[in-house]
Amino acid sequence: MSPTSPKAFPVSWDQFHRDCRALAWRLASAGPFEAIVCITRGGLVPAAIVARELDLRLIESVCIASYHDYKNQGDLQVLKDIAPSIKAVGDGQGKGVLVIDDLTDTGKTAKIVRDMLPNAHFAAVYAKPAGRPLIDTFVTEVSQDTWIYFPWDMGLAYQAPIREGSAG
Template identity: 60%
Template sequence: MNDRLPHEKGFHVSWDQIHRDARALAWRLDGKGPDGGGWRAVVGIARGGLVPAMIVSRELDIRVVDTISVKSYDHQEQRPAVVTKSPQADLMGDGTGILVVDDLVDSGKTLELVRRLYPQAHFATVYAKPAGRPQVDTFVTEVSQDTWIFFPWDMALQYVQPFRGRD
């Protein structure tokens, strides 16, 4: 019998790990852009995609960086995705040559919304869950659908009860 709460199947990501994984994402994207392998810009999906977008833009020497803000979670509860801030319209066009980066594709609803807006963009995430994989073009690590990823920007150090019983 499994007496764990759903969030206890957690994948804890440190700052070092997100940095390594975002660099690995950049390596996979290097030379894959439409203009002789280059990208016109990186667009990070706020908020989770901002850290990997910055790392990818640095690694690939892409100086044009913008953001799109999409809200699809209320704490750990998923809601319908809504754009709350759009990137610069004259930069985006239909998305050709644009690299859209997020930390994770979960259900795929966020990327589905952004893909409708910019159908020719290339969508890349550091982590992917099976339900969202069809919405992402490039990713680094797949995790199971029932895994909750704990990112370093959401965490604080504190005591945690042992997995089974007490000391």
């Protein structure tokens, strides 16, 4: 789904923070968790908020590039694997590890990380139908053809009313 889609879901910093806290609230009873692995880059901010709310200090990242031009999801590249210290947590297969991302879209990224940590608990702030089966916990589902504008991708600008933007 490209950012030129008529279905847009803009998210402010305040809303994103509230949604991340709602995710932490849902995750509080799903643990216990010993560590968080955030899927970068989108998972960095929600991981920081969830780590604070759940009082988790062991935070690691797995770096996977999928949106190379911010328009279309391309081939996935693992740029940085999960640290050995995370693989040593629990059963070595992810038990006790919480994996966090901002969005599960197609599920391709989650599938790669799930192959690395099959017993981890996967969470995303937002989910689309194609990626939803690969995660365990999320806050809000949007349609597959909706483009989410995250606060770090936006600046202040005029927003046309929905009726004006959907002529036809």
